[in-house]
Amino acid sequence: MAKYPFLEEASVYIRETKFTIDELDRPEMDHIVNRAINILETEVNFGKVYSGLERYEIEILRFLVSLLIVKSLDLEPITRKHSLFEAIRAEKFLTDDLVREKSIQKKKLLLHKIFRDLFKIEIDVSSGSNLLRLSISDYLIRATKMNEQEWKLVNRSVNSGYVYLDPDEAVRLIRSELSNMIYQRIKNMKIKVMPSKIKICTMDLRIKFSSHIDYRYQKPVNEYPPCIKHAILLMSKGENLPHSARLMLATYMLALGKKIDEIVYMYKNAPDYNEKITRYQVEHLAGKKGSRTIYSVPSCAKLLSENLCFATADCKNIVNPLQFGRNSKIQL
Amino acid sequence: MNLIRNNLNITFLKDLFRRYYFSRSNSISVPSEIQKREFGYMHFDYTMVRHLSYSNRGELIATLVKDTPLDVFCSNATYKFPANSLESKGWEGADLIFDLDLKDLNMSCTSDHSYYVCNQCSTCYENSVTVCSSCSDRNLSCVSIPCLKCMNALRDETEQLIELLKIDFGISEKNIETYFSGNAGFHIHIIDSPFNDLDSIARSDIIDYLSGNGLLPESIGVRKSKNDFYIKFPKSGISFGWRKRIATDLGINSLSISKFAKIVETSGGYNKFKGELDKRARNLGVLVDPQVTRDVHRIFRLPGTINGKSSLIKARSTDIDTFKPYESACVLEDEEVFVKSKLPLKVSLKGRHFRIRNSIERLPAYAAAYLISKRLADIVR
Numbered sequence: 001m002a003k004y005p006f007l008e009e010a011s012v013y014i015r016e017t018k019f020t021i022d023e024l025d026r027p028e029m030d031h032i033v034n035r036a037i038n039i040l041e042t043e044v045n046f047g048k049v050y051s052g053l054e055r056y057e058i059e060i061l062r063f064l065v066s067l068l069i070v071k072s073l074d075l076e077p078i079t080r081k082h083s084l085f086e087a088i089r090a091e092k093f094l095t096d097d098l099v100r101e102k103s104i105q106k107k108k109l110l111l112h113k114i115f116r117d118l119f120k121i122e123i124d125v126s127s128g129s130n131l132l133r134l135s136i137s138d139y140l141i142r143a144t145k146m147n148e149q150e151w152k153l154v155n156r157s158v159n160s161g162y163v164y165l166d167p168d169e170a171v172r173l174i175r176s177e178l179s180n181m182i183y184q185r186i187k188n189m190k191i192k193v194m195p196s197k198i199k200i201c202t203m204d205l206r207i208k209f210s211s212h213i214d215y216r217y218q219k220p221v222n223e224y225p226p227c228i229k230h231a232i233l234l235m236s237k238g239e240n241l242p243h244s245a246r247l248m249l250a251t252y253m254l255a256l257g258k259k260i261d262e263i264v265y266m267y268k269n270a271p272d273y274n275e276k277i278t279r280y281q282v283e284h285l286a287g288k289k290g291s292r293t294i295y296s297v298p299s300c301a302k303l304l305s306e307n308l309c310f311a312t313a314d315c316k317n318i319v320n321p322l323q324f325g326r327n328s329k330i331q332l
Numbered sequence: 333m334n335l336i337r338n339n340l341n342i343t344f345l346k347d348l349f350r351r352y353y354f355s356r357s358n359s360i361s362v363p364s365e366i367q368k369r370e371f372g373y374m375h376f377d378y379t380m381v382r383h384l385s386y387s388n389r390g391e392l393i394a395t396l397v398k399d400t401p402l403d404v405f406c407s408n409a410t411y412k413f414p415a416n417s418l419e420s421k422g423w424e425g426a427d428l429i430f431d432l433d434l435k436d437l438n439m440s441c442t443s444d445h446s447y448y449v450c451n452q453c454s455t456c457y458e459n460s461v462t463v464c465s466s467c468s469d470r471n472l473s474c475v476s477i478p479c480l481k482c483m484n485a486l487r488d489e490t491e492q493l494i495e496l497l498k499i500d501f502g503i504s505e506k507n508i509e510t511y512f513s514g515n516a517g518f519h520i521h522i523i524d525s526p527f528n529d530l531d532s533i534a535r536s537d538i539i540d541y542l543s544g545n546g547l548l549p550e551s552i553g554v555r556k557s558k559n560d561f562y563i564k565f566p567k568s569g570i571s572f573g574w575r576k577r578i579a580t581d582l583g584i585n586s587l588s589i590s591k592f593a594k595i596v597e598t599s600g601g602y603n604k605f606k607g608e609l610d611k612r613a614r615n616l617g618v619l620v621d622p623q624v625t626r627d628v629h630r631i632f633r634l635p636g637t638i639n640g641k642s643s644l645i646k647a648r649s650t651d652i653d654t655f656k657p658y659e660s661a662c663v664l665e666d667e668e669v670f671v672k673s674k675l676p677l678k679v680s681l682k683g684r685h686f687r688i689r690n691s692i693e694r695l696p697a698y699a700a701a702y703l704i705s706k707r708l709a710d711i712v713r
Contacts, residue, residue, distance in 0.1 A: 137526040140534040153541040155551035158573035161502020166567045280419050
């Protein structure tokens with residue numbers, strides 16, 4: 001439970017101890033609150049995942065306090081970042097547990113707890129090896145959200161309807177789902193009165209994080225990367241952009257925060273333009289239709305493999321089109 | 333688009349089609365959950381009607397007999413409200429379908445049995461032309477009468493696809509339905525599978541898998557390094573899927589590290605080997621139409637209905653090895669009629685070989701309908 005404080009067992013533990021969040025104002029809770037603050041600062045200021053682990057009584061409450069602080073901060077980038085970093089933290093513990101655990105039964109139990117109970121993925125230990133296997137459809141639903149080419153099905157060990165993965169690969173596969181689950185928990189929290197201690201630390205953190213947030217998330221991208229420029233140019237000429245280029249353009253514009261209407265309008269010159277279909281597809285990518293998954297912008301490596309990359313010297317050291325132009329801003 | 337403009341031709345075909353739908357309706361195979369499917373028609377005037385729905389088979393057949401369309405389509409998807417517009421249909425899932433088309437095989441003999449028909453005046457040409465000499469129109473369609481070699485190549489490609497689906501995707505034979513499209517292709521329908529929930533992007537990944545597109549050297553153990561490359565097989569081994577396919581093709585296994593290194597070195601290092609890997613994957617992969625499989629809102633030709641491009645039906649093949657598409661799919665009547673062929677042609681249908689001169693000929697109705705649908709002949713009354 002210390003490693004995986006998002007499991008149902010952790011919620012049961014809190015309910016059974018009859019803990020209420022008012023108790024956080026008690027002095028003996030300082031250690032837990034301070035630990036939650038440290039973890040958030042490590043994540044936001046240094047971009048690092050906090051790996052230390054205490055006993056489960058502490059970690060369960062620390063997890064709860066972290067969510068409360070993030071909720072109270074009410075800064076979208078921090079909410080997303082913390083959700084992701086909590087997921088990565090759990091991912092590391094889970095990989096270690098799966099690699100170290102010798103008992104097949106215990107390994108299966110752990111897999112079921114995380115994969116089946118949380119995400120309804122049937123995953124099994126392959127007989128005679130340390131590999132895990134899951135159905136191709138379960139794999140594809142998740143792997144197609146990853147931008148790296150190594151996750152394409154063609155690059156996987158596939159047999160009889162199953163994909164065979166190392167423990168670390170299997171765990172990596174659920175990172176975004178775990179992150180989304182934590183994100184939703186924060187969003188769905190309804191707290192009538194925040195404990196004073198949380199209010200105070202929130203004010204303090206808001207000041208500490210402000211410069212970072214301003215730079216990182218609120219500055220507009222003044223110049224589009226060459227891949228996006230190229231796609232816009234072709235679109236304006238009425239050329240038929242391939243599906244992958246349309247996906248790149250839409251996910252990029254969505255990530256910039258453009259409105260659905262504006263994005264749909266960008267496709268008006270496409271030879272096969274149909275407003276209804278385009279709107280449906282953009283809304284699908286934005287997670288508002290269909291599977292409700294928010295699609296991310298493909299990585300530079302993926303775009304290169306799809307012949308959509310038109311890199312210039314300004315693209316040096318970036319791995320995703322969204323990073324274009326950010327390095328120069330740091331130097332300024 | 334293949335346009336039949338002659339009213340006599342349309343009347344002849346429509347009568348034949350109607351009689352088929354009236355007397356042979358048991359040949360039409362409707363998918364499961366018919367009430368959740370979207371249907372569509374292409375009428376003889378080439379207007380397309382979509383967003384139709386039927387609550388049962390009888391209702392569908394009655395419409396086919398009454399309206400007698402040129403082509404009949406049905407969605408691979410199931411919807412809560414199939415007759416609504418696309419955004420309010422309530423998509424529930426879609427069968428996984430693959431389309432293997434002869435034109436994608438780039439057969440060397442294609443030009444030997446391809447003809448060019450003017451879309452304006454229907455004049456036919458044996459060789460490729462860009463302008464119709466009769467009416468100066470530039471809009472010409474290419475029609476083909478596939479030869480035995482073409483159909484055998486298509487059959488081989490289809491068999492290869494079925495094997496991949498069975499071995500790699502674990503799809504049981506009873507869930508794989510194979511159909512001759514009625515013209516120059518095969519459709520593979522995967523029914524009751526866990527793939528029904530997949531979106532277009534996941535289906536694109538399946539297409540890439542089948543064609544071997546995007547295969548990385550790293551996935552079979554060739555990794556980039558400062559000294560160009562080194563061999564380290566993946567932890568999940570090279571015993572399955574594309575890894576096995578390539579390993580077998582290269583003659584290596586998980587123990588032959590030095591042999592593999594030699595192969596990569598001989599091919600010219602990491603980058604050159606990557607190029608060679610692409611070529612091998614293309615040769616070993618299956619060419620399916622990516623647009624068809626990716627589209628989760630598509631309407632497909634309904635099995636057992638007539639293909640307006642050929643007057644042959646979309647026919648089920650239960651054994652691809654022994655299946656004879658131009659016999660099984662040729663179901664229209666035998667009664668003889670007169671046609672005027674626009675070119676000398678050779679056609680084999682229902683086990684009979686027809687050598688047609690550029691003149692008025694007496695042919696069974698099914699053969700006449702085939703040529704008229706391809707716009708290579710006109711009915712003579």
